[in-house]
Amino acid sequence: MVQIGSITVSPPLINTACAWASDLEQLKALYASPYTGAVTTRTSTLKGYNETSAYGVVFTNTSTSSLNSYGYSPFPLSTYIEWVQEILTAVNKPVKPVIMSITSSDAEELGQMISMIQSLRVGPFASLIAVELNTSCPNVSSSSPTGYIPSSIRPLLSTLSDAHMQDKSLTIGLKLPPYTHPAQFHALISTLEEFVRQDQNPFAFLTCTNTLGNSLLFPDQVYGVLQNDDQAEFALPTATGGLAGEAIHALSLGNVHTFRHLLHDENNTSSSRKALGSISIIGVGGVTTPAAYARMRKAGATVVGAATLLGKEGVKAFEILSG
Ligand SMILES: Cc1cc2nc3c(=O)[nH]c(=O)nc-3n(C[C@H](O)[C@H](O)[C@H](O)COP(=O)(O)O)c2cc1C
Numbered sequence: 159m160v161q162i163g164s165i166t167v168s169p170p171l172i173n174t175a176c177a178w179a180s181d182l183e184q185l186k187a188l189y190a191s192p193y194t195g196a197v198t199t200r201t202s203t204l205k206g207y208n209e210t211s212a213y214g215v216v217f218t219n220t221s222t223s224s225l226n227s228y229g230y231s232p233f234p235l236s237t238y239i240e241w242v243q244e245i246l247t248a249v250n251k252p253v254k255p256v257i258m259s260i261t262s263s264d265a266e267e268l269g270q271m272i273s274m275i276q277s278l279r280v281g282p283f284a285s286l287i288a289v290e291l292n293t294s295c296p297n298v299s300s301s302s303p304t305g306y307i308p309s310s311i312r313p314l315l316s317t318l319s320d321a322h323m324q325d326k327s328l329t330i331g332l333k334l335p336p337y338t339h340p341a342q343f344h345a346l347i348s349t350l351e352e353f354v355r356q357d358q359n360p361f362a363f364l365t366c367t368n369t370l371g372n373s374l375l376f377p378d379q380v381y382g383v384l385q386n387d388d389q390a391e392f393a394l395p396t397a398t399g400g401l402a403g404e405a406i407h408a409l410s411l412g413n414v415h416t417f418r419h420l421l422h423d424e425n426n427t428s429s430s431r432k433a434l435g436s437i438s439i440i441g442v443g444g445v446t447t448p449a450a451y452a453r454m455r456k457a458g459a460t461v462v463g464a465a466t467l468l469g470k471e472g473v474k475a476f477e478i479l480s481g
Pocket residue numbers: 174175176177178200201215224226228229230231259292333367368369401402403404442443444445463464465466467469
């Protein structure tokens with residue numbers, strides 16, 4: 159059992175935001191599984207995302223890995239709010255939380271989205287609904303992942319921090335892109351430190367990592383929904399997309415490990431830095447076996463997530479991971 163902010167995750171295994179946590183039936187099945195300790199919704203925007211036939215996912219034929227070109231969910235946040243309410247209301251005394259993954263590059267719009275979620279977090283639902291800001295989708299050409307650009311993430315964090323000031327029970331997390339060099343980790347940590355007020359840090363968790371953008375596979379390397387086209391030059395119509403699964407496992411483990419150490423750096427005695435020690439890490443990336451699940455925990459994740467295995471195996475993925 160793991161406590162993250164005001165939510166309790168038990169067992170510490172969850173699905174992360176993905177195309178297989180997109181509609182009501184998928185979310186209901188994930189919620190009903192005894193092997194998931196929380197359910198994360200696919201990332202939604204205020205108005206819904208225009209999904210075209212260029213978007214899709216393929217699986218590699220040499221390992222449990224995937225490449226996808228999806229942006230965000232076609233369903234708007236308002237639809238997820240209705241669905242989450244339906245799922246939680248259908249259960250007598252629900253205990254399993256839902257992490258609502260949302261995104262916006264506009265601080266004001268994000269504030270509107272948080273208010274919508276807050277209207278659902280009343281009574282017993284307050285400790286059953288958390289928010290995860292997706293700062294890391296690599297597939298949206300019009301907007302670069304804010305998690306890579308401290309100046310663009312700051313106004314969004316300010317909105318989230320204000321919401322937390324008004325309601326300390328609001329559990330807020332950030333979905334981060336995979337980082338590859340120290341300056342990226344330090345930049346994020348310093349930015350988070352700016353939001354510590356009176357030794358209180360508004361952010362409860364970091365989810366590491368999202369997919370690795372700008373990756374490319376050829377048709378003979380994959381199977382999956384887009385392979386039917388014999389003429390296809392690349393595995394995805396967009397050519398490049400976000401790589402996930404076993405192909406990024408080592409990188410995701412490294413991100414979890416690095417954040418774990420930076421958040422608990424005993425040599426840094428500043429009070430703002432110490433306040434960041436309360437941040438939990440949800441480790442995701444290439445968790446496809448019980449051994450990989452154990453590795454994520456060993457690297458420093460308190461909760462472990464999976465997406466590619468869910469796409470490959472369905473909800474049974476979480477039973478497989480439980481060993
Ligand atoms: C098809 C697909 C869709 C995804 N959609 C989202 C999304 O909407 N929001 C998000 O934060 N991450 C999204 N992800 C990233 C996953 O949550 C996860 O971070 C990543 O795939 C690494 O985990 P894995 O190796 O278990 O797949 C998606 C991944 C896949 C494969």
